[in-house]
Amino acid sequence: MSDERLEELPLLETLDHLLDRGVVIAGEAVISIGDVDLLYLGLNIVLANVDAVMRVSKR
Amino acid sequence: MKSIAIGAHLLRDDVEPVAEAVPVGDLYLSAVAVADDQPLGDRDLLLRVAGVRAKLLDVATFVALRYGFTFTSAEEAQSKTLPFHGRWKRLLTAHRERVEITLKVAAATQTPRPDRHQFASGAEYLRALHAATQAATVDPLFREAAERLVVPLTVKHRWIHRDEKSVELAALVERTRLEEVREAGEELRATGVPFLLSGPWPLEVFADDDHE
Numbered sequence: 001m002s003d004e005r006l007e008e009l010p011l012l013e014t015l016d017h018l019l020d021r022g023v024v025i026a027g028e029a030v031i032s033i034g035d036v037d038l039l040y041l042g043l044n045i046v047l048a049n050v051d052a053v054m055r056v057s058k059r
Numbered sequence: 060m061k062s063i064a065i066g067a068h069l070l071r072d073d074v075e076p077v078a079e080a081v082p083v084g085d086l087y088l089s090a091v092a093v094a095d096d097q098p099l100g101d102r103d104l105l106l107r108v109a110g111v112r113a114k115l116l117d118v119a120t121f122v123a124l125r126y127g128f129t130f131t132s133a134e135e136a137q138s139k140t141l142p143f144h145g146r147w148k149r150l151l152t153a154h155r156e157r158v159e160i161t162l163k164v165a166a167a168t169q170t171p172r173p174d175r176h177q178f179a180s181g182a183e184y185l186r187a188l189h190a191a192t193q194a195a196t197v198d199p200l201f202r203e204a205a206e207r208l209v210v211p212l213t214v215k216h217r218w219i220h221r222d223e224k225s226v227e228l229a230a231l232v233e234r235t236r237l238e239e240v241r242e243a244g245e246e247l248r249a250t251g252v253p254f255l256l257s258g259p260w261p262l263e264v265f266a267d268d269d270h271e
Binding site for chain 1: 161
């Protein structure tokens with residue numbers, strides 16, 4: 001894995017926390033159609049993130 | 060203009076001048092103002108909000124609001140957050156000197172993520188997704204090491220199943236003990252189990268606690 005990818009990990013973790021944690025205000029969960037894609041992307045980022053950590057560990 | 064809420068804070072000085080401070084009850088919401096037609100999914104906006112969030116945490120601990128809550132007036136912010144004010148006040152008072160940390164560990168055993176095309180209903184798919192998430196387990200040696208090295212440094216902790224590939228230890232930590240937590244993280248590397256220790260974070264997982 002490149003150094004660039006390693007540097008992305010904190011950013012991905014930050015976005016994961018921004019998008020997936022904290023108090024949900026009732027009625028505000030749905031942002032827009034465009035952002036649904038983004039939220040799915042966020043979930044994928046989490047998975048990719050863990051995968052990336054596993055790959056780093058195996059090096 | 061509309062405002063994107065970031066968190067709930069005890070004092071106005073905890074918010075300004077980093078972000079806009081909007082009074083709600085005897086607390087303050089931090090917010091970032093954007094144009095009405097600004098898509099919330101914009102990458103640059105997300106990064107901007109993430110940056111403001113990090114700066115706010117440098118000032119004082121706050122209750123994190125999940126990204127996506129917007130309002131157009133102080134009255135709207137007040138009315139929509141009213142049910143939370145009492146709990147937030149108690150949490151912010153109790154945990155002002157504390158932050159969250161996250162220890163995400165790769166699952167030792169994984170159940171494949173269900174394929175949504177194989178389910179007749181959304182409910183069945185969600186149940187299968189939940190089951191796959193709950194089936195993820197932590198390497199027992201890693202869990203023992205985390206319980207021995209990290210947990211004693213925390214005020215409270217919780218193991219959380221977030222997806223089928225990882226399990227997470229979320230913990231509340233005194234700010235003054237963060238360095239000890241980082242050192243404990245270094246010791247955990249000896250287990251050989253992949254993990255990611257991150258933080259500090261605002262009150263996120265423990266923002267739902269209401270029994271302080």
